[in-house]
Amino acid sequence: MDFLFNEDQKQLKQKVTGLCEQNLKPLEEKVGETNVVSREIASVLAEAGLFRLLVPREFGNTTETPSLVSVCVVREQLARRCPNAELIFAMQGLGSYPIVLFGDKEQKAKFCPLIASGEKIFTLALTEPNAGSDVAAIETEAVPSGDDYVVNGQKVFISLAPDADIYTVILKTDKSKGSRGISGLVVEKGCPGFDPGKRLDLLAAHPIGAPVFRDCRVPRANLLGEPGEGMKIALQNLDFFRSTVGAGAVGMAQTALDEAIRYAKKRVQFGKPIAQYQVIQFKLADMATELDAARLLVYRAGYLKDHGQTRITMESSMAKLYATEAAQRIIDQALQIHGGNGVVKGYLVEKLYREIRLMRVYEGTSEIQHLVIANMLLR
Ligand SMILES: Cc1cc2nc3c(=O)[nH]c(=O)nc-3n(C[C@H](O)[C@H](O)[C@H](O)COP(=O)(O)OP(=O)(O)OC[C@H]3O[C@@H](n4cnc5c(N)ncnc54)[C@H](O)[C@@H]3O)c2cc1C
Known part of the structure; x- marks a missing residue:
């Protein structure tokens, strides 16, 4: 997908990948499956400057306003296997973007430094x-x-x-x-x-x-x-962030595909690795194709937004709908390729299988995304 990225975004992708490997994954392991926000993880995101991507340039961003492609890049990479970090980053954006969009001078002066520094967590x-x-x-x-x-x-x-x-x-x-x-x-x-x-x-x-x-x-x-502007605030906020949910789903599905390939190459049944059976190969091919289609929809929405299209309601809904539904199918197939091990608690694909389910509900269910897309087509 790098053909859609500028140099800054290519570097951002590398930076976040490195941050995950070196700093975040050890913390994620320590924190485990928790329903408490980890301030330690939030601090790592803040120190790496990632929250600055969520505010206007005058508060530390490198672009005039938040770049949707950049936010998607971060969310996709974090979702590869840093679920706590991904959620904190996503909510810092979703909770604060209404201020960036609709805040007056005083409100921005008060809240944007708190968003950018991670001193406060928003929702x-x-x-x-x-x-x-x-x-x-x-x-x-x-x-x-x-x-x-x-x-x-x-x-x-x-x-x-x-x-x-x-x-x-x-x-x-x-x-x-x-x-x-x-x-x-x-x-x-x-x-x-x-x-x-x-x-x-x-x-x-x-x-x-x-x-x-x-x-x-x-x-x-x-x-x-x-x-009276609350509906406008909510809808414009969702326009931006729905495609980032798609980016998160793409990150999770990529991890599932990688795990499935790894497992299929090493698991031997009937005398050879299961990766050598055409049924498994076709599953992997379908997973990879759906994943690329999902990624394209996500970054199309981001690219259009960053290149001046004011409303991306339909593109954002398509990205969210397709990416989350495809990710659910991809992760399900990855679990199937793992056989019995796929349903053992603690196996990566088992966790992904539970985690991806939430994404088809929040920021508008899949049914609501269908309604939004249909409304845009028929108006
Ligand atoms: C993990 C998670 C995180 C969340 N985080 C936040 C958050 O940070 N902030 C926040 O404000 N909310 C959050 N939510 C709430 C989320 O946005 C809502 O759950 C979601 O919008 C659906 O609303 P509901 O649960 O009331 O379902 P309902 O609206 O009651 O829907 C129930 C079912 O009916 C379907 N349905 C509803 N209306 C129609 C229709 N017109 N046509 C066809 N089908 C329809 C829905 O698709 C769904 O299948 C979160 C939810 C989850 C699960």
């Missing part, structure tokens, strides 16, 4: 018990009171909660206006009435929780954009 709080795919159904409400908003409501499935420090919350500032009454508000952990909530235990390791707001006072200065 996005959108989903609620009664509002998942149907974002307009959110009930969390912010009511003006003096210089503050008073926020009440419950979020759920918020990645990195309760450990994250700063939550970009999508909520209602005017319930009478339906989806036009939705806004974005930056909430800092520790403000009165913010309860970081309980941790959830998922099928695969993934720090995630359900923060609650009880008469939580948040300065009105933390409102992003104008009241």
Whole structure:
């Protein structure tokens, strides 16, 4: 895929690969399958300057605004086998990009240095018990009171909660206006009435929780954009980050393919390595072809965005949909090639099999990606 990368991005890919091998993998092994955010891993990402890719140039990036291709490069490489690092990097982006897009001068001056330095960990709080795919159904409400908003409501499935420090919350500032009454508000952990909530235990390791707001006072200065711009904020944020989920899926699928090839070459049955059977060879060929197709869709979305296409809604949804579904199939085949060993707890393909499942749900399920693509085709 390097033909789409500029020199900086080629170097970035090498740098992240080296960082994974030398610094991150030993830490990942130490941390293991955890549902707690590792600050040590976050520090390594910060020291390597990777969070600077998520802010505008004036706060340390080398490009004017975050480059989608660069963010995808990082996410793909981290996803090769540094799952904790990949999630932290992804959420630092998803949680903070609304500030980069819609923050005013003061908000950017306050928050961008915290994003870039990794001093604070960011996340996005959108989903609620009664509002998942149907974002307009959110009930969390912010009511003006003096210089503050008073926020009440419950979020759920918020990645990195309760450990994250700063939550970009999508909520209602005017319930009478339906989806036009939705806004974005930056909430800092520790403000009165913010309860970081309980941790959830998922099928695969993934720090995630359900923060609650009880008469939580948040300065009105933390409102992003104008009241009522929340849907726009959420959708533009997803436009950018959905293709990065695809990049993560591609990284995981690449690892699964590598493992399958390695295993097929060494596993001997009926007197020869299973890699010599055509059935296995065809599986590997299909896996590699699907993987390349997925990667092309991901970097096409990134390339178009970085070259001035303002909205990449369809390209981003296609990248997310195809890459996550293909990665699930590729990892499933890699597990099949491992036979019984593939389902033994602790085997790499067994972990990937559980981890990839989450990606087909978050940032819009596969069904929602189909709806988005169909809507774009039919409008
Ligand atoms: C690992 C993980 C991490 C997450 N991280 C975050 C996070 O950091 N921040 C955050 O805000 N949220 C997060 N989420 C929430 C995630 O975005 C939602 O789970 C997702 O959008 C689906 O919402 P839901 O779970 O309520 O399912 P529902 O919306 O209830 O959907 C249930 C099923 O119905 C289908 N469906 C729904 N509507 C339609 C329709 N119109 N047509 C056809 N089918 C439909 C869905 O595709 C799905 O199969 C995370 C979720 C997971 C699993």
